[in-house]
Amino acid sequence: MAGEKIIKPDLQFVKRVMAAGGDTVKKCYQCDTCSVVCNLTPDEKPFPRKEMLQAQWGLTEVLQDPDIWLCHQCSDCTVYCPRGAKPGEVLGVLRQMCIEKYATPPVLAKSVGDPRFLPLLIAFPMLLLFLALKATGHWNIPEGPIVFSHFFPTLLVDFIFVPIFFFAVAVLAKGVMAFWQDINATNPWKVKVEGNLVGNLVTTLKDILMHNRFRECEVTYNRSTNHLFLVFGFVFLLIVTTWGFLNEWVLHHESPYPIYEPIKLLAIAGTASLLYGIYNILKERQANAEKAGYGSYFDWFLIYVIFTVGATGLGAWLFRLVGIRILAYPTYFLHLTAIFMLFFYAPYTKLAHIVYRTVAMLQARMSGRGF
């Protein structure tokens, strides 16, 4: 007979989904084509059909459903949907709302997803960096050969960026812990506690790094390759940054480095990989917009931030090489601004998917859902 679960649609939730880019959610008539064409969904209780229904009905618990993170937005479902309900786009919005739900403070997450706040989000780091320069008396374009640490002292950079990095990590950690608790409390595929958490995490991370899941997408298969370039770009640049940090504070080997040094070569490779990846992601999304969906503002925010990070990094380096001071320093300033935005806003932007998706995949793996 009837169950215990009480359904009371939350109109505001549905409106929110629709406003954030899931405007097609109501078109779904539950034919289940999406779950059939999806290569990523587990066989038991497949997505995205049930998530479409929950979203349509305004059942907020959908945000605690780990399955929304198992989706890689291949958009196979969107392409094959006979009613144009775009499940891929809707699940993207649900992920955005999930990030928002677990982020602290949520207001920052809300503003990241709202184009009206964009000027403010850009102005904040610029102002902060400007004040830092002004306060330390560096607000000018230095004479002589272009050395960025003359304009923005390395100590100051570290003084600002190391804390914001750890701030982001802390906020993400807080969110992901709450998320982990929620998905294991409410979902019916209870994690086997005796399972080896670390071992499973390592396997999951390997899966992620190799994009094994992502490669199962059909319609937008190229996205996985582009994303792979982007990820490896980030990995290289992470190594470069750590290496630079060591050079600076342990080995006392000052930048700028000559072009033949391994660290520089790795930096160039990383930047190239990142730029190649992000450029193709951007192009691919536009080309596939009609059949696979254009994506929401939330998606595009991150794409442009990453693009700006790569482009300004490359620009600053090139201007330095050709010695145009008047361009090199401002570009470097913009580069720092973009990096600030990337890191500081990470728990609120789509970048947070790094942790939420990892956790969801780990949970799916440990509960025997085929991941």
Next chain:
Amino acid sequence: MEKKYGVYLCKGCGIADAVDFESLTKIIKKECKIQHIKEADIMCSPEGRAMILEDMKPEGEGINAIVIAACSPRVKYEELDFPNAIVERCNIRELVAWTQEPKVEATQLLAEDYLRMYCAKAKKDELPEPYQTECDKTILVIGGGTAGLSAALEAANDGYAVVLVEKEAQLGGFAAKMYRQTPTSYPYTTLQEPVVFKKIQEVQNHPKIKVMTSATLEKLDGQPGLLDADIKVGGDVETLRVGTVVMAAGWKPYDATKLTKLGYGLSKDIITSIEMEEMAKAGKIVRPSDGKAPQSVAFIQCAGSRDPDHLPYCSSFCCMASLKQAVYVREQHPNATAMILYKDIRTPGLTELFYKQVQSDAGVMLTKAEIAEVSLGNGGNILINATDTLLGENVIFEADLVVLAVGIVPLTADESVLNLGYKQGPALPDLDLYHGFADSNFICFPYETRRTGIYAAGCVHQPMDMAMAVEDGIGAACKAIQAAEHVAAGMAVHPRAWDETFPDPFMQRCTSCKRCTEECPFGAIEEDEKGTPFYKINRCRRCGTCMGACPERIVSFKDFNVDLIGSMIKSVDVPDLEDEDDPAAPFRIIGLVCENDAYPALDAAGLHKLRLNPYVRFIPLRCLGSFNMVWITDALSKGVDGIILFGCKSGDDYQCHFAKGSELCEYRLSKLSETLDKLGLESDRVLQYPIAHSDFDRLPKILDDFVTRVREIGPNPFKEF
């Protein structure tokens, strides 16, 4: 009229390749005693027709009884139609040339038998004189709702006087009580003012329409063209003469008090869709219990409909109505949600677009659900326990206002509406077959009822929405006009719309057994004070059921009667059997086939060049209802070995064009087989088999099997006598 016979043999379409015309001519001259025989290469050509017309001239041959041996009477109708003459079409194309092996003895014998049969028929035929009386062509429309108004306007605009009787004080029916109507035109997205108001105005201003409101039909008597309608307005009864009738009496909502399972009566906040509509029309949608605006409104679909405990049918428009009322809720209370809990959403045709439009509203939630229980929660909220939801789980929907989308009950389910003064009763018969709706076989006979000249439209006919009711009203009006015109011209109505013959009983021999009055599917036969039956011819559809029923065999039509069919049977040549075990021994089988479906199936078999058994001779009957048992005696005494009857399917889902014919035939045969068995004649020799038009491909096997069975039984023992 002195008859002068002429036989015309057509050589076209492969007939001459299959049959030898010389020996055919000999048989006609010698046995049928008709000397005027002509051949044509193509009888339906202008030359062929001109030849016959030439022969018909009084100053020439003066032929006035024509037997055309050519194709089926169902084709080349106009080419081979000769007014003021008896025309018999002997089908030797489909039944011989196209279904038999050419130029063999059995085929030749078959063609010869057909000519004997049709020459015998031509000799018994008489030219019909139509039954014509003074006639009123006024159309009486019962019910002033959407269907009735549409019917009245259609008939009036076609130039017919209309009397529109509405029992309520206002015209418009349910449509006029609505707040808004669902869209009826592209893009099907926005609600509209009920279109019925425009129709009401048109009807009220139409000079040809007499509108009677607060009026009831007390009695309807007489026959089409001469119907007397007693109409009561206030305390006065006025009798009006009308011709034919459109019954658009409409529907009433299913009694919600029977829906306790869905919570009706449990709370003031559980209402019917009718109550919701009234509330919307009055202006404010609120919870009846406290007058507050609802936050969450649940619509329970199929409340009573599609439920074996209540109404087994789909009421057609409730899905649309609830989608519409969900829009009311959302428009008045933008922060409220509407949940529609359905079995299936059914929005016919392009109204699908309206469904899509409503579905796209953030505040409208749709789900499949079977309602298990409705109960009260804390704080007066209503909890709806549901199973089989789209979520795949059993859940409870919480709402503060619940609307039951109640099904519809046709008015004819509980009352006669027509109050007919007919011997067979005041109401339309056997409506329980259609759950009380005044329906019929909807593919072949839309609008038909079993009372001639009375046509049903709107929701009394079938569950339908307003757009369909408009069409239905127009359609029924056209049928009513057609019936009035046919009655005036002395012709039958559908399905024998061309027929000018009518039953003409030889009353001196009537024993007043009343079998005809009881068996007539259309209640066309009344009884006088002494209990003697008499016909109301205009009610008659000419099926001949009375002719089959009459034990005295006194009912006859000019071109169809017991003696005439008997003569056809007796004209068949039954050869002696030299060796009855020879598989090619010339057994003789008579096939009596219904003209409406079985005969067309034979034609179709011919069209597909299927090989039919050569020992069977087919005689078309108007309906198996006209089957008279004496024909079996005629056939058996002639030496025929078996008789097969092809008719339509009988039973609750009958396909009989006259509703009862094949069923009555089965009944008569059941009596007959007792007699045959008593006489030592195997009752297996007579078989009734249901055949639909589409069954033509099964005919060869059915016939072969029957002939094989008759061979097993052995030849007719009367053959030698």
